[in-house]
């Protein structure tokens with residue numbers, strides 16, 4: 001079954017609501033790891049709406065599992081990544097006006113510029129994951145530019161409320177994972193996964209890591225972060241806490 005990367009962005013959202021010092025994402029990462037997180041994911045956005053540069057620098061020193069830095073494929077972010085050296089990077093699309101990530105990165109349109117970003121980061125020893133829709137053309141393009149991983153965007157699956165639509169989206173994710181593995185890509189998934197919809201995605205053969213944030217932080221606000229992470233680990237395994 002896949003491992004769990006806990007995205008702690010929205011711990012920082014609470015802090016930034018008052019531009020104060022608490023809750024500290026660095027402390028949250030410790031609690032998430034104590035609860036069983038296999039990795040910590042943070043999205044350093046161009047607009048710094050939640051995670052700050054200071055958070056990423058301190059997390060590099062304190063995370064004991066692995067640190068996944070989500071970022072746009074910009075010069076600014078590449079420079080930060082090369083300085084901080086996360087365990088891996090996930091390139092994601094970004095629009096300042098968006099509430100949250102709205103879709104996958106367009107690898108096909110990214111062309112040589114995106115290929116050069118992937119090469120620069122991987123030449124520096126940082127494996128790159130590309131956050132993409134489960135689209136065969138985007139998966140092929142990800143392999144063509146020699147990314148190590150893809151992260152399949154599960155947002156459309158998560159938003160599907162009809163059983164047949166959920167089934168169709170799950171099939172797309174399963175097919176996408178199979179195609180990616182055949183091309184030598186390692187496969188993660190994430191976005192919009194919850195305690196109630198995660199298990200079918202966790203059962204996809206070859207799925208390595210699920211990056212999950214909002215639902216865990218939401219539950220943590222009521223029951224505490226260690227417990228929320230432990231319960232997500234059980235949800236992924238299909239076991240009872």
Ligand SMILES: CC(=O)[C@@H](O)[C@H](O)COP(=O)(O)O
Nearest residue numbers: 009043092099100101190191
């Ligand atoms: C790429 C993705 O789905 C999330 O990891 C991303 O971090 C969402 O952005 P927010 O955390 O700002 O909602």
Ligand SMILES: NCC(=O)COP(=O)(O)O
Nearest residue numbers: 007190191192211213214
């Ligand atoms: N890449 C997905 C992620 O890190 C968390 O997304 P979400 O669970 O907050 O929607």
